Amino acid sequence: MTTTTKGITALLAAGLVTGLAATALAGEIRIGVTMRMVSENGQKYGQMVVDEFDMINKAGGINGHTLDVTLLNDECKSDKGVANANKLIFQEKIHLLVGSTCSSVSLPIVDVTAKTKVPQIIPHSTNEKITQKGSAWVFRVPVSGRYYAGVNAKYVGENIGKKIAYLCAADAASQNDCEAMQAQMKSQFGAEAAYVAQVQEKEVDFRTHMQKIKSAGVDGIMIAALAETMARALVQSYEAGIPASVNRIGSSSASNSPVPAIAGDAAKGVFFTAAYAAADDRPIARLFNEMVRQRYGIHAPDHDFSQAYDLVRIVEIALGNADLKLDSANLAADRTAIRDAIANVKGYQGLASGPISFCAEATPQCRDGNRTAVLIAYTKGGKDYVTEVLARVTMPVDFGLK
Amino acid sequence: MLKVTGLETGYGRVQILRGLDMEVPQGRIVALLGGNGTGKSTMLRAVSGLIRVWNGQIEFNGERIDNKAPDQIVRRGLIQVTQGKDSYPSMTVEENLKVGAFTRSDKPGVARDLERVYDYFPVLKERRRQLAGTLSGGEVQMLVIGRGLMAAPKMMLLDEPSAALAPKVVLDIFANINRIARSGVTILVVEQNVRMALILASYAYIIRDGRILIEGDADDLMHDENVKMSFLGGTVADSSREYMS
Amino acid sequence: MDFDFTSLFAFILFGLTIGVVYGIVALGISLIYSGLDIVHFAHGEIYMFGAFFGLVFSEHMGVPYPLAILSAMVCTGLLGIVIERVFYRRLTRAGGGYTVAGMGMIICGFGMSVVLQNIAYLSWGADAEPFPVDLGEPFQFGDISLPKSYGLTAVIALLLMAVLHFFLKKTKIGLAVRAVAANKDIAFLMGINVPLMISLIFGLACALAAAAGVLIGPMQSVQVEMGYLMLMKAFAAAVVGGFGSLPGAIVGGLLVGIFENLGAAYISPNHKDIYAFLLLILVLMVRPSGLFGVEVRVKA
Ligand SMILES: Nc1ncnc2c1ncn2[C@@H]1O[C@H](COP(=O)(O)OP(=O)(O)O)[C@@H](O)[C@H]1O
Ligand SMILES: [Mg+2]
Numbered sequence: 001m002t003t004t005t006k007g008i009t010a011l012l013a014a015g016l017v018t019g020l021a022a023t024a025l026a027g028e029i030r031i032g033v034t035m036r037m038v039s040e041n042g043q044k045y046g047q048m049v050v051d052e053f054d055m056i057n058k059a060g061g062i063n064g065h066t067l068d069v070t071l072l073n074d075e076c077k078s079d080k081g082v083a084n085a086n087k088l089i090f091q092e093k094i095h096l097l098v099g100s101t102c103s104s105v106s107l108p109i110v111d112v113t114a115k116t117k118v119p120q121i122i123p124h125s126t127n128e129k130i131t132q133k134g135s136a137w138v139f140r141v142p143v144s145g146r147y148y149a150g151v152n153a154k155y156v157g158e159n160i161g162k163k164i165a166y167l168c169a170a171d172a173a174s175q176n177d178c179e180a181m182q183a184q185m186k187s188q189f190g191a192e193a194a195y196v197a198q199v200q201e202k203e204v205d206f207r208t209h210m211q212k213i214k215s216a217g218v219d220g221i222m223i224a225a226l227a228e229t230m231a232r233a234l235v236q237s238y239e240a241g242i243p244a245s246v247n248r249i250g251s252s253s254a255s256n257s258p259v260p261a262i263a264g265d266a267a268k269g270v271f272f273t274a275a276y277a278a279a280d281d282r283p284i285a286r287l288f289n290e291m292v293r294q295r296y297g298i299h300a301p302d303h304d305f306s307q308a309y310d311l312v313r314i315v316e317i318a319l320g321n322a323d324l325k326l327d328s329a330n331l332a333a334d335r336t337a338i339r340d341a342i343a344n345v346k347g348y349q350g351l352a353s354g355p356i357s358f359c360a361e362a363t364p365q366c367r368d369g370n371r372t373a374v375l376i377a378y379t380k381g382g383k384d385y386v387t388e389v390l391a392r393v394t395m396p397v398d399f400g401l402k
Numbered sequence: 403m404l405k406v407t408g409l410e411t412g413y414g415r416v417q418i419l420r421g422l423d424m425e426v427p428q429g430r431i432v433a434l435l436g437g438n439g440t441g442k443s444t445m446l447r448a449v450s451g452l453i454r455v456w457n458g459q460i461e462f463n464g465e466r467i468d469n470k471a472p473d474q475i476v477r478r479g480l481i482q483v484t485q486g487k488d489s490y491p492s493m494t495v496e497e498n499l500k501v502g503a504f505t506r507s508d509k510p511g512v513a514r515d516l517e518r519v520y521d522y523f524p525v526l527k528e529r530r531r532q533l534a535g536t537l538s539g540g541e542v543q544m545l546v547i548g549r550g551l552m553a554a555p556k557m558m559l560l561d562e563p564s565a566a567l568a569p570k571v572v573l574d575i576f577a578n579i580n581r582i583a584r585s586g587v588t589i590l591v592v593e594q595n596v597r598m599a600l601i602l603a604s605y606a607y608i609i610r611d612g613r614i615l616i617e618g619d620a621d622d623l624m625h626d627e628n629v630k631m632s633f634l635g636g637t638v639a640d641s642s643r644e645y646m647s
Numbered sequence: 648m649d650f651d652f653t654s655l656f657a658f659i660l661f662g663l664t665i666g667v668v669y670g671i672v673a674l675g676i677s678l679i680y681s682g683l684d685i686v687h688f689a690h691g692e693i694y695m696f697g698a699f700f701g702l703v704f705s706e707h708m709g710v711p712y713p714l715a716i717l718s719a720m721v722c723t724g725l726l727g728i729v730i731e732r733v734f735y736r737r738l739t740r741a742g743g744g745y746t747v748a749g750m751g752m753i754i755c756g757f758g759m760s761v762v763l764q765n766i767a768y769l770s771w772g773a774d775a776e777p778f779p780v781d782l783g784e785p786f787q788f789g790d791i792s793l794p795k796s797y798g799l800t801a802v803i804a805l806l807l808m809a810v811l812h813f814f815l816k817k818t819k820i821g822l823a824v825r826a827v828a829a830n831k832d833i834a835f836l837m838g839i840n841v842p843l844m845i846s847l848i849f850g851l852a853c854a855l856a857a858a859a860g861v862l863i864g865p866m867q868s869v870q871v872e873m874g875y876l877m878l879m880k881a882f883a884a885a886v887v888g889g890f891g892s893l894p895g896a897i898v899g900g901l902l903v904g905i906f907e908n909l910g911a912a913y914i915s916p917n918h919k920d921i922y923a924f925l926l927l928i929l930v931l932m933v934r935p936s937g938l939f940g941v942e943v944r945v946k947a
Binding site: 038039040041170195196197198199200202203204205207208209211212215227228231232236239240241258261262263264 | 654657658661665772773774775776777779785790791792794863866867868870872873875876877908911912916917918919920
């Protein structure tokens with residue numbers, strides 16, 4: 001062997017060794033995100049998730065590992081969401097899936113992640129069934145619908161009255177909210193609905209319903225619909241001459257900023273339950289509001305933003321505690337490690353209305369992380385709306401389970 | 403006034419006219435005769451610009467008009483009255499006539515021509531507020547000829563004005579066509595009613611297989627033994643075949 | 648179910664005020680059908696574009712509301728003409744004939760609807776935009792309150808219908824439009840520039856849809872997907888009235904509006920939209936060509 005070849009061999013060997021060492025020491029944690037990024041808000045909180053993960057990388061990553069984030073849009077369509085999840089899991093070989101926004105999308109994805117054994121952490125979906133499927137791989141950051149309905153009904157029955165009219169739009173989330181509320185009013189107060197109307201998702205004209213509700217003389221109207229439909233119904237409820245003394249109760253989408261923006265003055269007094277109040281005066285909340293205003297031009301972030309933010313923090317904590325190998329041989333082991341690390345997050349105090357805790361069992365009690373809801377009311381409508389916190393209620397962990 | 407040379411056209415890929423030549427001098431009534439489906443209406447459609455001319459030339463008043471848009475041809479004074487007795491059934495008689503005057507902007511002239519049409523066809527005046535859909539076959543024929551006249555044409559192409567009408571009505575209509583011609587409108591009349599057409603016209607062409615088969619003065623054709631035997635006798639379609647054999 | 652005449656009156660009033668809007672969209676659909684032989688499935692999106700134009704003029708450019716309606720009508724009419732000239736006409740034989748309408752034209756309407764939605768999405772985003780028009784306190788009829796916007800909508804819609812009627816019945820161009828709608832070949836032979844008239848018809852139909860969009864705007868928010876429901880209602884109205892019949896479109900619109908409100912009030916409040924189609928089925932069972940429809944036209 002000549003000196004030259006010897007030198008080259010040594011060089012190659014050295015390169016090989018350093019290469020191997022590098023992969024062994026620091027790898028990439030692959031995170032897939034699928035969310036509804038249709039509206040302006042949707043795009044912005046999607047961006048916020050990516051930006052927050054980026055900042056973690058810039059600050060040196062987690063235990064020296066960098067985060068490799070792939071963000072996909074599912075447009076709130078379940079087929080797209082499932083396709084995104086499969087793509088992220090099988091092509092991108094992600095370690096953790098974040099998603100989705102709409103319950104109708106998150107629900108089928110739960111089956112995908114359970115089957116492929118990939119941890120899934122949910123930023124926005126509230127449908128109670130998500131954690132009742134018995135998957136050991138799913139974690140919910142938001143407040144489950146079973147708590148919301150309980151809080152809402154309790155407040156309404158105790159403070160407003162028991163004669164409630166319901167206007168329920170045909171989308172899955174609103175149907176769910178509407179039914180849960182009626183069920184809770186019945187079980188907590190034995191109150192039957194005073195009037196129920198199912199309406200089309202994009203219904204334009206509610207006047208006949210409003211006229212009937214007006215003559216029924218109710219204590220409150222629950223409008224369960226997606227943001228713009230709700231806004232329209234609110235406006236028409238005033239146009240029909242239903243006085244402000246009849247309380248307008250919103251479904252979960254009442255927290256979305258298009259509601260006060262479109263409804264204007266008609267949004268005033270509308271209250272709803274949420275996981276975050278922009279009117280929160282804790283320093284962390286004020287800082288967050290300021291950050292979102294500066295970075296994304298959002299006047300007052302709703303819980304879609306706060307939950308996306310809390311989710312990133314929880315992921316950061318969990319990944320920090322997980323012992324990860326990050327090579328292809330250990331993909332399954334790393335996924336399990338991340339799952340177990342998320343299950344170990346207890347009492348996380350962030351933006352959310354209450355602490356978020358998970359545990360190991362594949363039960364709703366363990367996986368619905370947040371059980372504190374805030375009741376929020378609009379005190380001013382329009383694009384520069386103002387909200388106030390009416391109450392903050394923590395529900396028992398078993399609430400709403402059969 | 404109208405000169406057609408080597409006209410070839412058809413529908414889709416099917417050729418119907420295979421080099422048709424004919425001429426209509428100013429101020430005359432010329433007849434185009436032939437059996438059913440021989441391409442008479444096709445030739446009129448080509449002249450009016452409703453279908454494309456594949457080959458050949460069409461001259462009107464010394465100007466090439468082949469493959470011009472139909473409305474452009476109408477504006478030059480060449481009007482066709484189609485064979486379907488196509489009125490606008492849901493418009494009144496008078497509205498139908500007004501559609502005919504669409505290209506004109508001289509109101510007094512239009513009013514004069516309206517009176518002229520009512521003078522030719524008094525029944526139209528009686529029925530002028532009625533929907534055209536309520537008229538009888540003969541009245542509709544009068545209406546569509548009247549509608550053509552409303553455009554103040556230099557020349558009219560009349561496609562089978564006698565079809566499916568009672569003899570007395572046909573006589574009335576032909577008398578009026580004669581009056582129109584005398585007022586200075588050149589006329590090309592397409593007919594299957596050969597005898598009547600030859601009485602009306604001064605010159606005639608007989609079409610077959612997409613070409614002109616015979617032509618001549620109407621009087622000569624009327625007394626031509628071949629024409630007499632084949633067209634003035636049995637049915638037109640049969641006789642034309644006999645004539646060839 | 649308790650019954651009183653005030654409520655009945657209110658429900659009919661609500662039905663009429665939304666029905667006129669269905670009516671003017673249906674009018675456009677019928678106009679296009681009789682003029683171009685196209686069943687125009689993209690008309691809901693044209694309506695949506697009209698609403699957006701109205702919003703841009705009124706909200707972003709500060710044009711007064713009535714003028715915004717007119718401007719939106721002009722813009723949408725022009726948009727319609729471009730669509731017709733550039734896309735639809737190419738799909739028909741020999742440019743401008745519209746004589747071989749069929750599956751192709753139907754699919755092309757669906758395609759256009761998707762294209763327009765995407766364009767609107769890219770231009771204005773998916774968020775619903777409020778379209779506040781302050782017209783003051785609502786009208787009060789005893790216990791019933793009717794916002795001024797509804798009254799204005801009804802008045803403007805009726806006005807548009809009257810103008811259209813006058814145009815078609817009393818003007819030369821209107822006569823030519825009717826001639827083209829009834830028989831294109833004959834219209835051509837009368838010296839009418841048929842392609843131009845077809846563009847005019849299409850533009851007119853689109854302008855009507857735009858008016859509906861701007862009128863509905865203040866009642867709801869303006870949003871990319873708003874066209875679908877309106878298309879369904881307007882189609883029901885057009886068919887109930889007799890497809891292709893202009894008075895039929897208006898009467899159909901009013902009937903659909905009243906019927907769905909009475910249905911929601913007295914039969915069941917759920918899924919009000921079903922009543923439009925229930926009415927449609929009922930009418931078609933009794934009169935297969937719709938209320939004002941003539942027997943099915945046979946094309947020569
Ligand atoms: N629109 C059309 N498409 C295809 N073929 C046609 C059309 N109109 C007529 N034809 C055919 O062209 C031939 C000549 O028709 P036409 O000119 O109408 O005859 P006629 O001499 O009776 O007026 C016939 O064979 C007919 O079947
Ligand atoms: Mg013929």
